[in-house]
Structure formats: C-alpha cells, structure tokens
Amino acid sequence: MPCTIFCVGHPLIDMQVRQAEDLITKYNLKANDAILAGAEHEPIYEELVRERQVVYVAGGAAQNTARGAAYVLTKPHSVAFAGCVGDDDLAEQLRAANQREGVIDAYQVKKGQKTGACAVLISDGHHRSLVTTLRVAKDLDEGHLWSPTVAPLITSSKVIYLEGYLFTHRPEVSIRLGKKVSEMGKILVVNLSAPYIPRLYSAQIQEIMPYCDIIISNEAEAEAWAVSNNHAEPTNMSLVAKAIALHPKANPTPPRIVIITHGAHSTTVVCADKPDRPKIYPVPSLKEEEIVDTNAAGDAFAGGFLGAYVLEKSLDECVGTGHRLAAMCIGQEGPQYKWPNTRSEGN
Numbered sequence: 001m002p003c004t005i006f007c008v009g010h011p012l013i014d015m016q017v018r019q020a021e022d023l024i025t026k027y028n029l030k031a032n033d034a035i036l037a038g039a040e041h042e043p044i045y046e047e048l049v050r051e052r053q054v055v056y057v058a059g060g061a062a063q064n065t066a067r068g069a070a071y072v073l074t075k076p077h078s079v080a081f082a083g084c085v086g087d088d089d090l091a092e093q094l095r096a097a098n099q100r101e102g103v104i105d106a107y108q109v110k111k112g113q114k115t116g117a118c119a120v121l122i123s124d125g126h127h128r129s130l131v132t133t134l135r136v137a138k139d140l141d142e143g144h145l146w147s148p149t150v151a152p153l154i155t156s157s158k159v160i161y162l163e164g165y166l167f168t169h170r171p172e173v174s175i176r177l178g179k180k181v182s183e184m185g186k187i188l189v190v191n192l193s194a195p196y197i198p199r200l201y202s203a204q205i206q207e208i209m210p211y212c213d214i215i216i217s218n219e220a221e222a223e224a225w226a227v228s229n230n231h232a233e234p235t236n237m238s239l240v241a242k243a244i245a246l247h248p249k250a251n252p253t254p255p256r257i258v259i260i261t262h263g264a265h266s267t268t269v270v271c272a273d274k275p276d277r278p279k280i281y282p283v284p285s286l287k288e289e290e291i292v293d294t295n296a297a298g299d300a301f302a303g304g305f306l307g308a309y310v311l312e313k314s315l316d317e318c319v320g321t322g323h324r325l326a327a328m329c330i331g332q333e334g335p336q337y338k339w340p341n342t343r344s345e346g347n
C-alpha cells in the first residue's frame with residue numbers, strides 16, 4: 001500500500017509515572033532531560049511496575065510523530081513507521097495503537113527479544129525526564145528497510161522522517177537510508193531529538209546533514225549542536241538556525257528549512273534561501289489547567305508540521321499545525337492525539 005510519510009525510529013512503550021520527584025532524586029536525573037539508561041538506572045523499570053501507578057502509552061519519538069501526522073492527514077495509511085520490536089506483549093500494544101490511529105506498521109520483529117521501553121517521570125506537573133532502555137529497538141537491520149514489503153513504502157513516500165536517536169546505534173543504516181532517499185529526490189527530515197545526540201553523536205549528524213531538507217530541534221538540542229560546532233553564540237536561536245540552514249547540502253533544492261521550538265517560547269524558523277530573515281512564531285499560550293504533561297510535545301509538533309507539509313500548506317500553516325498538535329498532546333496523558341479526527345487540523 002503506498003504512503004506519503006515514512007518514519008523510522010526506536011519503537012518504545014512509554015511507562016509514564018506522575019509525582020516522580022523522589023525517583024528523579026534517587027536515580028540522579030534531571031527534571032527535564034532524555035537519557036539512555038545506564039546500569040545504575042536499569043532497576044527503575046521493575047521498580048515502576050512494582051511500586052507505582054504506571055500509565056502505558058505508545059511512545060518512541062518518530063512513532064509519536066507518525067501518529068501525529070496521521071491525525072492531520074486523516075486518510076488512513078498515509079503514514080508508515082518502521083522500527084525493530086520483540087515478539088512480546090509490549091509490541092502488540094504498540095501495533096494496536098498504530099492500527100487504531102491509521103499508521104501502517106512496518107515493524108521488524110525479532111523472536112525471543114524484548115521491545116524497548118521508556119520511563120517517563122513527570123515532576124512538578126510539567127517537567128518530564130525520559131530514561132530509555134532500547135532493548136531490541138537498536139537492532140533494526142538495513143535489509144528490513146529494503147525488503148519486498150517495506151521498500152515500496154519508502155519509494156511511494158514524499159517525506160522520510162528520521163529521529164535523531166537512530167544515530168546512537170548502527171548509524172550507518174540511517175545515514176545510508178538518508179543518502180539514498182535524498183538521491184531519489186525525496187524530502188529528508190531529521191529531528192535532533194535530545195541534547196546528547198548532537199553532543200555525543202556530532203560526527204554522525206554531520207554525515208547525514210548534507211542530505212537533510214528539513215531539520216527540527218528544540219532549543220536545548222540546537223544549543224548542543226552549536227556548542228559541538230564551536231558556534232560563537234550557541235543560545236542565539238536565529239543565528240544557530242542560520243548556521244544549521246547554511247551547512248552544505250547535496251541537493252540545492254529545496255533550500256533547507258530549520259525549525260527550533262522552545263517550549264512555551266516562540267518557534268524560530270530559518271530557510272537557507274533567506275538565512276538572515278528568521279521567522280519567529282509565537283506559541284499560543286496554554287492555561288495551567290490545560291497542561292496535563294509536556295511529554296512528546298516536540299514529537300507532536302513535528303507530526304503536525306509534516307502532515308501540513310505534505311498537504312502543501314504554507315510554512316506559516318505548517319508551523320501553526322505543529323503548534324496545534326503540540327497543544328493537543330500536552331492536554332492529554334503522554335503522546336496522544338484526539339482520535340478520530342473530528343476537527344480539520346491543517347485542512
């Protein structure tokens with residue numbers, strides 16, 4: 001079945017827990033952060049199951065974005081998601097969420113392996129600290145992407161979306177995919193995903209950047225990129241967006257678009273053809289009671305943006321749809337969107 005947006009990432013189930021201030025202290029975490037679990041964090045997953053009220057929701061950055069884009073596009077099977085899962089109950093939960101929300105799942109299933117999970121620790125209402133155990137999610141094989149069932153989903157797509165987390169393991173799979181789809185004339189979108197990605201995997205980001213048509217990040221990731229690249233003013237979002245936009249690009253057209261979200265603050269957009277004319281988009285403010293949690297707000301933004309983008313909406317409308325999907329996600333527990341779509345987002 002053809003689709004228009006093909007997303008790749010680590011499929012994860014989110015184990016969301018509120019009032020997690022004590023866990024943040026116990027495991028020496030930051031209130032707002034995203035990390036890979038080290039040995040010292042591994043006990044947290046069992047501790048959550050044993051001692052806390054856990055809300056299980058479909059997660060994984062690119063998978064959240066896929067569901068967000070599907071929400072905007074309304075037509076089922078417009079969006080596909082590929083990633084590696086185990087043959088367990090968690091994978092079934094993820095598959096069900098994709099099916100419910102109209103996303104084609106193109107999972108590679110590894111027998112006897114466990115699906116990845118992400119502890120989402122909410123503190124002080126709005127802050128969220130993510131601790132991820134990838135398990136089999138890190139083992140996606142390149143051969144799976146080009147298998148007879150999955151390759152047609154790539155070749156029929158207009159947009160290919162890669163989460164930055166992919167660069168932590170087997171980065172060559174994502175880099176080769178990016179290069180190949182760029183050569184096929186598709187729009188390649190990469191999200192930096194977390195500050196540690198441009199900080200620790202800077203070389204991999206550099207390698208894929210020439211193929212990127214659109215780069216999405218939040219303010220902390222953009223700053224981390226700027227520091228890694230010895231930028232003179234790493235907290236000046238307009239200048240950092242310009243630097244990312246002007247980084248060499250393999251296909252001269254379309255000019256690269258760089259989008260930096262910044263929570264409740266304005267979103268900055270720079271297009272490579274007008275590098276000195278950043279566009280600043282204020283974020284519609286949310287009332288205290290409208291905020292359930294900000295987990296995956298950035299993923300929802302990306303989903304909204306991409307959905308509107310493939311509908312060939314203007315840049316202003318794409319950002320507006322991104323902000324609306326983010327607000328919708330913030331108003332619900334975890335990365336969820338109201339479904340079925342009764343409103344006409346971006347249409």
Ligand code: ADP
Pocket residue numbers: 217218219261262263264267283284285286294295296297298299301322323324326327330
């Ligand atoms: P990430 O989740 O990657 O850290 P951001 O925090 O930049 O991404 O949030 C992405 C989008 O979510 C913002 O551009 C905005 O639309 C929305 N958003 C996030 N936090 C808030 C907030 N406190 N109030 C209103 N909107 C918010």
Ligand code: MG
Pocket residue numbers: 218262263
């Ligand atoms: Mg943020």
